Amino acid sequence: MPTRRRPFRVVTGPLTLEGERDAILALMAEGASAHWRIGVHYNNIVDNKLAEQNNLRASDFFAREIQAIPPTTLMLYGAVAKAFSEEHARLYGVTKLRLLLTYGSLMSSPRIIDPGTKEVFVPQRDGSAKPKLFRDCTCDELKAAIADIQGKSTQKLPPGHVRRVKEVRADVVRLFGPDSGITVTARYTGKELLMSLKNISADDLVSLISALSKSRPR
Numbered sequence: 147m148p149t150r151r152r153p154f155r156v157v158t159g160p161l162t163l164e165g166e167r168d169a170i171l172a173l174m175a176e177g178a179s180a181h182w183r184i185g186v187h188y189n190n191i192v193d194n195k196l197a198e199q200n201n202l203r204a205s206d207f208f209a210r211e212i213q214a215i216p217p218t219t220l221m222l223y224g225a226v227a228k229a230f231s232e233e234h235a236r237l238y239g240v241t242k243l244r245l246l247l248t249y250g251s252l253m254s255s256p257r258i259i260d261p262g263t264k265e266v267f268v269p270q271r272d273g274s275a276k277p278k279l280f281r282d283c284t285c286d287e288l289k290a291a292i293a294d295i296q297g298k299s300t301q302k303l304p305p306g307h308v309r310r311v312k313e314v315r316a317d318v319v320r321l322f323g324p325d326s327g328i329t330v331t332a333r334y335t336g337k338e339l340l341m342s343l344k345n346i347s348a349d350d351l352v353s354l355i356s357a358l359s360k361s362r363p364r
Contacts, residue, residue, distance in 0.1 A: 163196040167211050174214060182235035185227030188220045205349035218326045221347055225327070234261055238281070245288040246280055248327050251344045252295045269294040292329070299331045307332070307339045314341060317357050322350060 166187045173180040173187070188208075191197060197204040208217050215223075226235060226243045235243060238261060246261055258264050262281035268291050269275050275294065278287065296315070300308045311332045318328050327345045334340075343351070 161190050161194055161196060163191065163200050163202075163207070166191045166196060167207075170212055170215075178239065179236075181223050181240040182227050182230075182232050184215070184220070185223030185225070185240070188224040189228055192224065203349070205347070216323070217347075218322045218328075218350065221350075222327050225345065229258070230261060237262070242283075242285055242288065244327050245285060245292065248329055248345065249288060249292050249295070252292060252329055252331065266291050267294075296329065296331065299333070303332060303334050303339070307334060310339065311341065317354065318343075321353055321357055326350075 169187045170184050173184050191207070192204055195204075197207040200207075205217055208215075208220055212220065222244045223240060225247055226240045229247055230243050238246075243261060246258065246264065246266075249255075249266060250258055250264070255264075262279065264280040265277045266280055266283050266288060267275035268278050268283065268287045275291075280288075283291075300311050303311065311330065315330045318326065318330060322328055328350070329344045330341055331344070332339060332341045343354075346354070
């Protein structure tokens, strides 16, 4: 007989670091169906500063206690759990919703209430972009739409600056993986290149700054 999924219950009593950790560890055995709920417990730890109350950095706690899930993946689960309902996660999957969050942040979209009806502009072979409802998009189409926006953000940059932006994006992928959800956008003021990072935690930002300090513009 198939294993029945445990119903998700919101904790009404005091939250504890150990309790939230144990909840995450127990949910890991359920696979992808539990990712949204793992995100809820991750948010409970981060938003309530449970690690800090125990004289720990949250990033150190997750790296030590939840070794099977990369910290950036936990952060993505948390972002999806904060933005969408469990029903949305069940319908579309956490990975696809994470891509929608990335797309929305690049488009500076307001909060997405009904993800299924959100329009995504999917690039076509002829260079145009065709609007398509999120619920009908594949993950590959969402990734193409994200890459298209990022590509257009560098089209008007001087060649040397384009190279620098690509280097920073490559550093992000190398450090945090291709599915981190961290995006890099850029604009040129006429005097200097300005880059913006979205969906990056404070600890990941420190790691990225360290990596960038070893790479100088050519």
